[in-house]
Amino acid sequence: MRTWLFALLFSVLQAMPAAARDESIYQLKTPLRDQTGAAVELGVHRGHPVLISMFYGTCPAACPMLVSRLRQVDEALPANVRADARFLLVSFDAARDTPAALATLFKAHGVNAGRWRFASTPDPQARELAAVLGISYRRVPDGFEHDSRIILLDRTGVMVGSFDAFDIPPEQIAARIRQVAGQQPSAAPAAGRRAGR
Amino acid sequence: MRSVALIVAALLALTANAQAGHGFSSMARVGPAQFRPLYTPTGAPKEVALPAFLLDRLPVTNADFLAFVEANPRWKRTQLPRFLADEGYLSHWATETRLGPEAPAHAPVTHVSWFAAKAYCEWRGKRLPTENEWELAAAASETEPDGRTSAAWRERILSWYARPLPKVLPDVGAGAPNYWGLRDLHGLVWEWVLDFNATFGSDGDGAKDAGLRFCAGSSLGADVKDDYASFMRYAFRSSLEARFTESSLGFRCAADVRESP
Numbered sequence: 001m002r003t004w005l006f007a008l009l010f011s012v013l014q015a016m017p018a019a020a021r022d023e024s025i026y027q028l029k030t031p032l033r034d035q036t037g038a039a040v041e042l043g044v045h046r047g048h049p050v051l052i053s054m055f056y057g058t059c060p061a062a063c064p065m066l067v068s069r070l071r072q073v074d075e076a077l078p079a080n081v082r083a084d085a086r087f088l089l090v091s092f093d094a095a096r097d098t099p100a101a102l103a104t105l106f107k108a109h110g111v112n113a114g115r116w117r118f119a120s121t122p123d124p125q126a127r128e129l130a131a132v133l134g135i136s137y138r139r140v141p142d143g144f145e146h147d148s149r150i151i152l153l154d155r156t157g158v159m160v161g162s163f164d165a166f167d168i169p170p171e172q173i174a175a176r177i178r179q180v181a182g183q184q185p186s187a188a189p190a191a192g193r194r195a196g197r
Numbered sequence: 198m199r200s201v202a203l204i205v206a207a208l209l210a211l212t213a214n215a216q217a218g219h220g221f222s223s224m225a226r227v228g229p230a231q232f233r234p235l236y237t238p239t240g241a242p243k244e245v246a247l248p249a250f251l252l253d254r255l256p257v258t259n260a261d262f263l264a265f266v267e268a269n270p271r272w273k274r275t276q277l278p279r280f281l282a283d284e285g286y287l288s289h290w291a292t293e294t295r296l297g298p299e300a301p302a303h304a305p306v307t308h309v310s311w312f313a314a315k316a317y318c319e320w321r322g323k324r325l326p327t328e329n330e331w332e333l334a335a336a337a338s339e340t341e342p343d344g345r346t347s348a349a350w351r352e353r354i355l356s357w358y359a360r361p362l363p364k365v366l367p368d369v370g371a372g373a374p375n376y377w378g379l380r381d382l383h384g385l386v387w388e389w390v391l392d393f394n395a396t397f398g399s400d401g402d403g404a405k406d407a408g409l410r411f412c413a414g415s416s417l418g419a420d421v422k423d424d425y426a427s428f429m430r431y432a433f434r435s436s437l438e439a440r441f442t443e444s445s446l447g448f449r450c451a452a453d454v455r456e457s458p
Binding site for chain 2: 021022023024025027127128131132134136138140141142145159
């Protein structure tokens with residue numbers, strides 16, 4: 001009888017989940033300086049679904065295309081979700097992408113000042129943030145080479161989606177944002193270990 | 198009063214010994230050098246001027262990393278978010294704070310992500326080496342700063358890569374020191390570098406050709422076509438993402454050269 005009780009207790013304890021890990025990337029506390037000159041942290045949009053990506057201001061083609069893509073996503077959202085969603089673009093190039101330079105770009109792209117933010121962060125934090133977001137980049141003689149990933153964060157800052165900006169149609173990304181906007185915050189990470197392992 | 202002085206002296210001596218394994222005295226000075234990496238981006242010069250730097254003579258061990266985890270509990274394997282390390286993180290340790298038989302104290306620590314390696318080095322007041330720094334250090338044979346032109350040396354490294362990895366890794370320090378006084382850069386574990394995906398980018402979804410993922414899409418040409426071992430290292434590093442852990446992947450730390458210690 002006692003053996004059976006111990007076995008039952010043991011299996012109950014095994015089944016209990018470990019204390020939940022905090023998967024919010026806002027715990028990085030990445031310092032950002034935005035196009036208004038404000039000093040904020042990565043978690044500035046906590047409470048909203050956020051689309052986040054990385055870029056640099058003097059990028060000739062891919063970055064303007066990335067911003068256009070994000071605008072298409074923005075425009076594909078229904079009004080209530082649109083009011084809720086936030087778009088955060090962080091530069092790899094803090095040296096050149098000063099608040100003034102970001103402000104010029106911001107104006108040139110004509111994006112909504114209440115819901116969009118361009119920001120930069122110093123090199124070591126840019127490297128760390130890119131690594132967390134899964135964005136590869138490197139300095140080359142005339143700027144940067146980088147891929148075009150867009151990452152979706154839920155209201156608590158957990159990564160719940162990652163999209164290649166040019167492979168995935170804007171409507172599909174918008175649909176995912178609507179899902180996340182309608183959900184309770186997720187505690188589970190979006191990406192498990194890579195497939196096949 | 199004299200006994201107090203003796204006790205203080207003894208304590209200082211003890212802490213000095215405790216630091217010997219991972220303080221700056223356990224590092225070697227490498228370079229400066231004009232280094233020709235295996236890969237350079239198109240349009241960039243083929244040689245890179247690397248200033249002198251310090252590099253750990255040995256990989257970071259399980260015991261070293263345990264000290265870090267004990268001092269920084271958020272890095273325990275039960276605490277760390279999955280975006281900072283995958284589920285293999287420190288999986289060879291018996292518990293979150295006990296090494297156990299599969300993790301000998303003086304074996305190189307493995308199953309650590311780039312984030313964990315970077316955090317350890319920063320805790321030591323150091324940093325991860327860049328890819329160019331590591332490759333410069335590893336290009337040295339026992340007698341020459343650049344052993345890469347020797348076919349025999351390249352063959353020896355390639356033969357090490359062909360050996361299967363033992364389940365329990367041997368202790369660090371068994372290999373002969375190279376020209377710079379560094380051991381185990383080859384033949385033990387792969388090692389993280391700061392800019393591990395700088396050359397090809399991370400092939401995260403496995404479907405795209407390396408190099409085409411970048412918006413500028415420049416092609417890279419290998420400088421020495423015979424140096425297959427170096428190519429393997431670049432290819433391995435480019436397959437990594439920062440949160441990955443591997444049984445064969447550890448690290449060592451670097452530091453800038455300071456005028457006074």
